[in-house]
Amino acid sequence: MTEKQAAGRLWLLLVVLASLSMLGPFSIDTPFPAFTRMGNEFAVDADQMQLVVTAYMLAFAAMSPFHGPISDAVGRRPVMLAGLSVYALASIGCALSQSLPMLLGFRVLQGLSAGGSVIVSRAVIRDMFEGAQAQRLMSKVTMIFGVAPAVAPIVGGWLLTIGSWRAIFGFLVVLAVGLTALVVFALPESHPPQRRTAFNATTLLGSLVQAGRSPAFHRVSWAASLSFAGQFLYIGAAPIFVVDLLGKGEQDFWMFFVPMITGVVLGSAISSWTSGRLTINQLVSGAMVFALFGAVVNLLLGVLPGTQSLPYAVIGPALIAIGTGASYPAFQLTLLDMFPATRGATVSLFTFFTLVLNGLAAGFIAPHVTGSLAAMALTALVAEILAMLFWVSHLRHRPGAGGRIMGKRAEPVRPT
Template sequence: MRPASLALTTVLLALLGMFGPFSIDTPFPAFAAMGEQFRVSDAAMQLVVSAYLASFAAMSLFHGPISDAVGRKPVMVTGAAVYALASIGCALATSLELLLVFRVLQGMSAGAGTIVSRTVVRDLFEGARAQQLMSVVAMIFALGPAIAPIMGGWLLLVGPWPLIFWFLAIFGATIAIAVLVLLPESHPREERSPLHVRSILGNVADVSRLRRFQVLSAAQAFSFAGQFLYIAAAPIFVVSLLGKGPQDFWIFFVPMVGGMVLGSFTNARLANRFDGHLLITAGQCVAITGAVTGMVLAFGPGAATLPWAVVGPTAIAFGTGISLPVYQLALLDAVPHARGTAASVSTFAMLLLNAVLASVVVPVAATSLGRLAATSLGLLLLGITLFHVHRVGARATPAPSLQPEVP
């Protein structure tokens, strides 16, 4: 692939991954205005996040297997187009119930870009080169959580909250056109599986039953959960606990995203020098150190003052940026004949956990800075424990393989 084509493909794959942070973080500054218009509580507004995440998780089981059967490109184009239509529905919603319906449709379609784009990286490249490209995609993708809430705050200065969803509609339509015109198909016809419901469900069930894949997926999900807890709690963390306003979300997202970008950059620089499992362990140790530091600061004097309030989340993001690209490649390589399915199942596990965090854990953990920091530390410790359980199992047993089904 020529350098110009590689650069264009890398940027486009990163933009496909931004459906997630744009969908979750851009509406955050508008939560107060939306809640006032719909006459609902802060707890009810959390459903705007959890409804999206739950539907994203449910549909994520199918985007990858369908892309294994029909190719990556048709799935990504269709998903982006449906996402644009769902965003228009959100902009026109006149009640929380109607907004949640279209948020569910947003979640069901957004995963087509987020999940399948990750598989394209592994289709095109191998080894350290794939890890480097995944890290570069992660660096660009990490800008999403910083840009999205700031852009949401700016859009609120221009007009009412539906303007945010009109922006998301334009974003989805632009991505659909760009993928259709610019992105090559990376999954050749001779390697595709049959497009049968029974075959797709069977592949999902087969991958889900792999014990080592289960443990590795859980390790990735809980390792990222330590950072996602702060992201899901951002409206409470920034406004209620730190006492800031709708235009102040940058004070949390900019340093956190800076940590994520720096972590991904570190991963790319070390890809040719260190084993992937060592990078995962190093990244998790950095994240846990950051979580402990954040908890100590949260229980100390001046906990709600800057920059101390964001030191912990920023360090956690740095560690996550180091480990996450390796996790994603390891999960794809665990099932080499069904990478789309592997991406779907692992994403389902992560997003199901994130939906629980947003709807159940955040309202309890975000009652104080100390409780939020302690919960994040607990999630990270569980993630690194599961990863080492996976490592012990990998040494004890050979890796299983799944062959593609024959129609």
């Protein structure tokens, strides 16, 4: 294979993995512009419509601990293909729903199946690459993945101009079928039989327990999850933030998502560029300080006279997103290196923590803090402060953890 062919295959792999990761944000964000129409048809208010997000997120979270361990036992591709097939059927059910309870039932089925591709695709990167190359690829996947929340509501708004809200779920059916084709024809199996674990309940649950009993795993997981929660609060409550607080319409979600995702892409680019130049500790610490700075700016703009409207209202979330985009790839690789033999289980448990927190934020915290820009900003600041406390605790307990230069050969971190 020539160098040019190898580079082409690497870019194809990058596109496939990023596309698989994008299924999650498309599932959440594409229906946002249709919330008003759906609420009118089902005769429910905005708070009840938030259940469309919560049902998906909590179902995703409930199943997320199992996708990874199963892929450790049977391989990555079978889990992805099974998940995408069920997701396509669930999306058809969403498109045909005649009531909010019926829609929520199929959203639960979407959430239960989506992790087969979204979660397992992250383990594929660490299966196939090490050190600086893994860091760069994870950052590029995050960069491409970061575009999805900006594109998804725009696609949803465009679909509403040519059809009803049901067309949005028809689009998700087509997306699932396209991703299935990519897995079948373009994604090699990265977890060969000789590396697989036994396919039984004891082994599958044991791999989760091993990670779950590690204090280091918890410190890093909660630092990453809480840091992202400060950003996701705005994503999960986007219909309220854009329509109710900023007074915009169903075609205007781009005014929020474009700055937000620009921040994610910029942060991911920083993460890729610093590979081999900064230690993981240095990168994550600097990124989290920047996210905390963004949360403080966000609060100030939310309370000062004359700054509680566009464009000021989106500056803070965008700054938080830069910090999150820079730290998240390093967080994921740090966790994956803690348990090299059961990477699927590790990324599953981490995803579980993140999604439970995000689901609770969207369904139970958001309705109580979305009455004003200041209340949302204060909640985001609290999340960033808690994230920083967990990270500082991790550094104090493991001052050398992740301290290697990104670009050296990755050595497993011994959890303590």
